[in-house]
Amino acid sequence: MDAPWRQVAAGRGRARGRATAVPLSGNGVPFGGAGGGRAKGSGGAVSSGPGPGGAAALAPAGRGQRSAGGEAPQPPGARGEDGSELMSQKKFEEIKKSNQAAARKLLEEHCSSSSEEEGDEDLEGKQGKIVANTFTTYTTHTDGDIHELERTKQYLNEAFQAGAMTCLICIASVKRNQAVWSCSGCFCIFHMPCIQKWAKDSQFLVSSVTDDDFGKKDYPWPCPKCRFEYKRSETPSRYYCYCGKVEDPPLDPWLVPHSCGQVCEREFKPSCGHKCLLLCHPGPCPPCPKMVTTTCYCKKAKPIPRRCSAKQWSCQLPCGRKLLCGHHKCENPCHAGNCQPCPRVSRQKCVCGKKVAERSCASPVWHCDQVCGKTLPCGNHTCEQVCHVGACGECPRSGKRSCPCQKSKFSLPCTEDVPTCGDSCDKILECGIHRCSQRCHRGPCETCRQEVEKQCRCGKHTKRMPCHKPYLCETKCVKMRDCQKHQCRRKAVAIHVQKR
Template identity: 75%
Template sequence: MEAAWRHGGRGRGRGRTGPSPAANGPGGRGRARGGGGALGSGSVPGANELASQKKFDEIKRANQAAAKKLVEDQFSSSSEDDDDDDVEGKHGKILAKTFTTYTNQTDGDLRELERTRQYLNEAFQSGAMTCLICIASVKRNQAVWSCSGCFCIFHVPCIQKWAKDSLFLVSSPLTDDDFGKKEYPWPCPKCRFEYKRSDIPTRYYCYCAKVEDPPLDPWLVPHSCGQVCERDFRPPCGHKCLILCHPGPCPPCPKMVLTTCYCQKAKPVPRRCSTKEWSCQLPCGRKLPCGQHSCEKSCHPGVCEPCPRVSKQSCVCGRRVAERLCASPLWQCDQVCRKTLPCGYHACEQVCHAGPCGECPRSGKRFCPCGKSKFSLPCTEDVPTCGDSCDKVLECGIHRCSQRCHRGPCEICRQEVEKQCRCGKHSKQMPCHRPYLCESKCAKIRDCQKHQCKRKCCPGNCPPCDQVCARTLGCRNHKCPSVCHRGSCYPCPETVDVKCSCGKTVVKVPCGRERTTKPPRCKELCRQPPTCHHPSREKHSCHFGPCPPCRQPCKKSLEKCRHLCPAACHDEALVKQSGQHQPAGPWEQSSEPAFIQTALPCPPCQVPIPTQCLGKHEVSYDSCQPLMRIRTIHN
């Protein structure tokens, strides 16, 4: 009707609702212009409503498609498994390409490459390579630096800030006289390997340090240039690494060289350079240091061990004989020599010794106790005192002994002097031998820039702070156990296990990353017991949360016909409630709440059973449930 009004709006506007010939003709123009204008203006709101409805339908379809895609991404595990297989295959190709040069020049034994292969595997795993300074993942497109001691990888800006902070903390207690005389090192955050100030990284290089700013290539090891490593092996053997640019330590040298055994008795044989030292297992036969026996051990490296045999040996003075190890023939007993000296009056007071006893220590010219006079007396007489003042420097190091020449040690210094305390704030008249410490406590801040010294009578050389830092580390789980210090604390050295739901698959991450690390994908089967009447669940991988509903056939025996139920298991079924939730507006997507309902009844039996008519003329196949109903009626 609205369309008819729009098409015929130029007539009189009364009577018939449809278009009339008079309205379309020349006679229908005069008197209905006002009404025609009013009806003509009503066509604009109708067009706006159609455009709005069309735009709303487009937005609704887009939102429904996005929600459907989100649900598929969350609950479809088969596609993720396929992607993981593709990624693993890609990583396997890159590893095989990296080890190509190494395997071509060896006999194919790859057991020695396991350590380096482990570093390469961690380079591909997301979250395995973590910067211990900022505790963040190391990505492919970020500039990194590798420690030459522990091969740990850090971000270049992080290690630069770490090195500068370490140098500042070391050089802060230096004085102006010490500045510039010694170059202090900075340590690696993990292994504490020390580097010079000039070793602070300023540019981003690949692992073998050949290419600056290596380009990002998805078919190469991250942060690698793809060229042959050519770094010297450790320990140095004269050869260079043959695999492609890689993280971690270089594998053992694979070169083949001719080498003989440790004892040099066997003929040279070809062996790997990394394991060129070998034993022929024959007796060594080299003379031992004792000079009496030969080495009975099998061919071994280095110097032969001391002789393990026991023999009777005399002491140095020859008075006693005892059984001792052949490796230590020289030994001393605990007896004093007591041999008569050449003077004929005194005996040797040395403990068991070799050779002559020497001259009498009291023979010849001897000094008095103060050392000013010299006397020539026989060894039987004691040296007298000279009578002069002792004049030896006392323990204070300032005054001298005022007593006459005497035997034995000098007395303590008892002179009264004005002594200044150690910090220099007070002075007092007191004996020279007594130290003077005032009660003033030092108010200076220690090198930690947090705590006061508070030491009594401190001269200014305040000791380092001895309190525990106890600041919360970046992991937010542990506190710093180091002594109170300036600057940032060392990273937490602990590691945390991130496990799957069953606990069989474990990934070790630095402490603090367990909150953001995604649990590892477990390939073990789920071991949760079934909650329905079936003895076991359908096989599916380990997962978090509740298990999916059972999809096995019910196979319960029906009560009336004793047939087995062919429907899917309905002990726990997901049931949707329709009409319970009203959307607030057209922008809200309609969703039906669902809940799990237990012990649903089995559906009616649909097994076809042959049935004859009452006159037994025809046979028809009806379902079991209607047949049971018919039999009930006839009975």
């Protein structure tokens, strides 16, 4: 049985009322001669040829037309009726649409195919051309050097290899015709529906921990691989290419999958003021290849042109910057950052300047154990602080001073003592329960002598006695010793005396 695109549609003649299929030879000419041997009333022959979608299409031979095999035109009497000609044209259009749909489906399957397609030598050469075109703008700035592109090249190769790009959420391969999302932290690629569901579920789980703030706070969601956190507003909702310029990038077999083919132009990290020169690509951007004029770390050498990604350099001459000790200079070769601590030893004064000792220059600030003794601004007293940094401050007896019970304040010269106010002291005593009943006085308060009802340590007896005294009964202790075999059997009074 011949293929559908080999079938021939015959028109209905005037003498007979049905269509007849005419077999064709290899060159498209009906068997039986170029023009003879036709039955009376037979329809016009149909030519076969390639259709618009890569498949063969059929077309009826009209009046004054020649068949694909060079058949002579039919006389006017051999043409079918007008209605038959319209039906043939309608049938031709249906077959044409069917072939075009089949061709499109074949193209999609070809672009999303897996290992069998990737192993062909033609496709490997094609992949090499695509990668080379992606790196062209970059390599023109590096004179063809692709040493810094190894990491990005690895991501590109994985984008072409079947099964190399796997969604870590559904554990399925990422195909070229599927919408994807790429993490900006680890550059891992996920299916768009998968990452959207992941973000939604993550936010729900975190917000449902407590019922109070459920659905109220803007909780972040993490990347499934690197745990880089994204805000709720950063949840992906549309499919973009790697550089983010084109939404829903079209499927092009001559471009890197999921890329738009335009220059990336993302900011380099760390930022240097330049933008990526590669075409839209997966993975991290390579180091900046631009040429800049820069000097060394210590600024002694003349500026020279260098790559922007390696613009920091050392002239290897001694640094010469003054160290923190203030006496010596840095002898290390030209370096980045702060100089190391001074390794030498020298005689250093203490903070108050009274003592001098051999100390490391790396720690020149040190304190002696003597009281400062400097005269205060009042002129009557001296500083009582131990060797300290900075000014001694005002005299602690100047300004308003409080009486011993802290209830009244007096403005007196620093040479006069603050008198007592005559009110009750009312400070909390050592027992932590009662207050001092004496008048405002200097020095510590007396012991609490109020009688209270106390309970002994074992809790078996109670007795009224002064608050400051503990109550120890004569009962022997029945608690178990550390061995957990014998009782203590000692009196609380004996324990108290032994402790004293």
